[in-house]
Amino acid sequence: xxxxxxxxxxxxxxxxxxxxxxxxxxxxxxxxxxxxxxxxxxxxxxxxxxxxxxxxxxxxxxxxxxxxxxxxxxxxxxxxxxxxxxxxxxxxxxxxxxxxxxxxxxxxxxxxxxxxxxxxxxxxxxxxxxxxxxxxxxxxxxxxxxxxxxxxxxxxxxxxxxxxxxxxxxxxxxxxxxxxxxxxxxxxxxxxxxxxxxxxxxxxxxxxxxxxxxxxxxxxxxxxxxxxxxxxxxxxxxxxxxxxxxxxxxxxxxxxxxxxxxxxxxxxxxxxxxxxxxxxxxxxxxxxxxxxxxxxxxxxxxxxxxxxxxxxxx
Amino acid sequence: xxxxxxxxxxxxxxxxxxxxxxxxxxxxxxxxxxxxxxxxxxxxxxxxxxxxxxxxxxxxxxxxxxxxxxxxxxxxxxxxxxxxxxxxxxxxxxxxxxxxxxxxxxxxxxxxxxxxxxxxxxxxxxxxxxxxxxxxxxxxxxxxxxxxxxxxxxxxxxxxxxxxxxxxxxxxxxxxxxxxxxxxxxxxxxxxxxxxxxxxxxxxxxxxxxxxxxxxxxxxxxxxxxxxxxxxxxxxxxxxxxxxxxxxxxxxxxxxxxxxxxxxxxxxxxxxxxxxxxxxxxxxxxxxxxxxxxxxxxxxxxxxxxxxxxxxxx
DNA sequence: GAATAATGTGGAACCGGTAACATATTTCAT
DNA sequence: ATGAAATATGTTACCGGTTCCACATTATTC
Numbered sequence: 001x002x003x004x005x006x007x008x009x010x011x012x013x014x015x016x017x018x019x020x021x022x023x024x025x026x027x028x029x030x031x032x033x034x035x036x037x038x039x040x041x042x043x044x045x046x047x048x049x050x051x052x053x054x055x056x057x058x059x060x061x062x063x064x065x066x067x068x069x070x071x072x073x074x075x076x077x078x079x080x081x082x083x084x085x086x087x088x089x090x091x092x093x094x095x096x097x098x099x100x101x102x103x104x105x106x107x108x109x110x111x112x113x114x115x116x117x118x119x120x121x122x123x124x125x126x127x128x129x130x131x132x133x134x135x136x137x138x139x140x141x142x143x144x145x146x147x148x149x150x151x152x153x154x155x156x157x158x159x160x161x162x163x164x165x166x167x168x169x170x171x172x173x174x175x176x177x178x179x180x181x182x183x184x185x186x187x188x189x190x191x192x193x194x195x196x197x198x199x200x201x202x203x204x205x206x207x208x209x210x211x212x213x214x215x216x217x218x219x220x221x222x223x224x225x226x227x228x229x230x231x232x233x234x235x236x237x238x239x240x241x242x243x244x245x246x247x248x249x250x251x252x253x254x255x256x257x258x259x260x261x262x263x264x265x266x267x268x269x270x271x272x273x274x275x276x277x278x279x280x281x282x283x284x285x286x287x288x289x290x291x292x293x294x295x296x297x298x299x300x301x302x303x304x305x306x307x308x309x310x311x312x313x314x
Numbered sequence: 315x316x317x318x319x320x321x322x323x324x325x326x327x328x329x330x331x332x333x334x335x336x337x338x339x340x341x342x343x344x345x346x347x348x349x350x351x352x353x354x355x356x357x358x359x360x361x362x363x364x365x366x367x368x369x370x371x372x373x374x375x376x377x378x379x380x381x382x383x384x385x386x387x388x389x390x391x392x393x394x395x396x397x398x399x400x401x402x403x404x405x406x407x408x409x410x411x412x413x414x415x416x417x418x419x420x421x422x423x424x425x426x427x428x429x430x431x432x433x434x435x436x437x438x439x440x441x442x443x444x445x446x447x448x449x450x451x452x453x454x455x456x457x458x459x460x461x462x463x464x465x466x467x468x469x470x471x472x473x474x475x476x477x478x479x480x481x482x483x484x485x486x487x488x489x490x491x492x493x494x495x496x497x498x499x500x501x502x503x504x505x506x507x508x509x510x511x512x513x514x515x516x517x518x519x520x521x522x523x524x525x526x527x528x529x530x531x532x533x534x535x536x537x538x539x540x541x542x543x544x545x546x547x548x549x550x551x552x553x554x555x556x557x558x559x560x561x562x563x564x565x566x567x568x569x570x571x572x573x574x575x576x577x578x579x580x581x582x583x584x585x586x587x588x589x590x591x592x593x594x595x596x597x598x599x600x601x602x603x604x605x606x607x608x609x610x611x612x613x614x615x616x617x618x619x620x621x622x623x624x625x626x627x628x
Numbered sequence: 629g630a631a632t633a634a635t636g637t638g639g640a641a642c643c644g645g646t647a648a649c650a651t652a653t654t655t656c657a658t
Numbered sequence: 659a660t661g662a663a664a665t666a667t668g669t670t671a672c673c674g675g676t677t678c679c680a681c682a683t684t685a686t687t688c
Contacts, residue, residue, distance in 0.1 A: 001638080001639090001674090001675085001676095002637075002638065002639080002640095002676080002677075002678095003636085003637060003638075004675095005675070005676055005677080006636095006637090006676095006677095009676085011676095011677095012635095012636085012677090013634080013635045013636050013637085014635095014636070014637085015635080015636055015637085018636080018637085032409075032412075032413055033413065033674085033675075034354075034413060034415075034673085034674050034675065035410075035413040035414045035415075035675095036350060036353045036354045036359065036413075036414060036415050036673085036674080036675085037354055037643090037673070037674035037675035037676090038674080038675055038676075039350045039643095039675090040348075040350045040351055040354050040642095040643050040644070040645085040673090040674080040675075040676095041642070041643050041674085041675055041676045041677080042643085042675085042676070043643075045350065055375055055378060055379065056372065056375045056376070056379075056571065058370065061369050061370045061375075062370070064369060064396070065369065065370075065396070068396065077410060079393045079394070080393070080394045082378075082379070082382065095346075096349075096391060098346075099346055099347065099348060099349040099350075100349045100350055101348075101349075101350050202575060231575055234577070235575070235577055238577040239577070257370065258572070258575070261516060261545055261549070261572070261576065262575065262576055262577070263548070263549055263552040263553075263576070263577070315644090315645085315646095315668085315669095316646080316647080316667075316668065316669080316670095317666085317667060317668080318645095319645070319646060319647085320646095320666095320667090323646085325646095325647095326647090326665095326666090326667095327664080327665050327666050327667085328665090328666070328667085329665080329666055329667085332666080332667080347644085347645075348643085348644050348645065349645095350643085350644080350645085351643070351644035351645035351646090351673090352644080352645055352646075353645090353673095354643090354644080354645070354646095354672095354673050354674070354675085355644085355645055355646045355647085355672070355673050356645085356646070356673085357673075
């Protein structure tokens with residue numbers, strides 16, 4: 001028994017004839033090790049959890065794909081948990097998973113307080129959190145990315161640009177909004193009324209845009225805090241018979257594949273989603289395996305991709 | 315120890331003062347039971363797996379949401395596995411999860427042979443499989459659904475309707491194609507060339523549609539085997555400057571939320587995705603808990619939803 | 629060639645629960 | 659009052675691995 005364990009884990013001294021015999025026996029008996037028993041004695045399940053706020057947002061799909069890929073390579077299983085933006089559900093997941101000896105979490109949500117997260121006592125990586133000293137974080141350069149978008153709109157002739165921002169209190173939403181403000185706050189047409197609230201989902205954004213267009217029909221540029229809301233804005237334009245990009249130019253944020261499925265295709269500030277996911281997974285595994293991290297707060301570069309909602313396509 | 319177990323599982327005789335004391339102790343010591351140890355001795359993990367071929371397809375997102383909801387209600391955890399249409403990955407998942415005492419599978423994929431599935435020796439429910447005698451299945455009435463779509467196109471004046479079918483060998487793709495054929499095979503404009511192959515994804519469908527439109531520019535109706543491909547077709551029309559629905563009408567199949575995000579909104583044969591997911595989960599749990607099933611092959615009704623790609627909206 | 633080190637293998641405790649069994653106490657019918 | 663049944667609780671084996679320890683065997687050193 002002990003010898004078999006040694007063979008399977010390639011640990012300790014085993015004679016190579018014995019190794020051979022063990023493998024033959026495994027073959028003969030169709031033996032497969034029992035992961036649960038292993039987890040119990042090792043106090044580790046070789047499993048990590050990716051916690052996302054909204055599984056229907058393609059951003060998190062792509063993230064999941066990337067995380068999955070890396071973890072699988074290192075022999076870990078990933079489990080995907082969807083919280084629907086509910087802190088209660090999130091706590092429930094964490095609780096349940098800790099009872100299953102989960103090895104670590106990647107938190108793509110931003111609902112739990114930093115304090116609460118600090119107290120978890122499990123290896124953890126956070127996405128889109130502002131600088132944490134205790135927990136590794138990954139995000140794109142939100143403020144800079146927002147500036148890229150707004151600058152492009154200005155250069156391409158927009159004279160009144162609105163912003164659909166993400167939820168109040170969410171760090172990335174604040175940052176992107178700040179980036180917008182950096183460039184437009186001092187322009188004479190600017191008024192805080194040009195900033196409307198969204199919840200990163202399509203529907204609410206559409207409603208907000210509809211409302212503001214009644215008051216400001218001369219808006220000719222829209223910068224949305226994410227792609228889903230940008231698509232919501234595009235929909236509103238199309239329903240109103242306003243031509244995009246001739247009368248209004250739109251830029252989103254994220255770079256999800258969905259942006260290429262609408263027509264005209266969505267211009268966007270593309271985050272390196274896949275890389276962010278892979279990086280998160282690698283860092284988490286490093287942390288789990290107690291290797292030193294060289295850096296705590298990773299800031300990724302964005303790329304402005306101009307497509308049909310800002311440029312005329314042939 | 316045994317008494318604590320009895321209290322927590324509400325099983326066997328325990329004096330109620332003792333129950334009280336145990337609860338107090340649990341509170342005091344912040345005790346949480348260890349699920350891994352429990353799994354080991356019970357040979358069950360209270361976990362089921364949902365296996366999907368493509369996590370980026372919103373159809374499977376919605377399905378996952380539904381499954382998750384039901385399983386959670388019954389005290390099970392769901393883990394979502396994305397196979398990317400690879401049978402090897404699927405086998406790998408099944409193997410790994412069986413080693414973790416997974417209680418059951420919901421297979422929304424259709425890549426493994428019936429034979430292979432029969433031999434799994436784990437409770438299992440299959441989606442979109444044709445009648446299995448040994449395994450409960452759930453699907454919508456694909457052939458009938460396809461007929462709904464094609465009939466609507468005919469009634470609304472289409473005189474040459476193409477079909478973008480799903481992958482060869484996939485049961486649902488065959489059925490939907492048959493439904494199309496049922497109505498058009500005997501019409502004088504029909505030719506098998508009007509059926510093109512797609513893989514249920516947007517890109518390949520776009521290319522196929524582009525090609526066929528060069529040969530048959532007089533097509534005025536498109537029935538796609540799923541919504542993603544229908545959106546691909548819509549994109550092609552828009553790029554070619556063909557007006558939808560004036561010159562070409564399009565109907566998809568699935569009823570994913572994405573259909574309402576494009577403009578014009580996509581007409582579709584809507585499957586009751588959420589209900590299908592809930593049903594699958596309920597049946598699986600019944601099977602796991604060894605309750606009798608009243609029915610093996612569930613056929614759900616579809617609803618034709620006409621939106622902007624077939625109707626003029628105000 | 630004896631002392632020492634390196635290699636190889638089996639026994640047994642342990643991970644943290646569950647459940648069968650044994651034992652002790654109470655309840656109740658006769 | 660007595661025995662059977664019901665209630666209550668502690669003891670112990672077990673789930674299937676990992677790992678420490680003891681012991682045996684072989685290789686190396688002086």
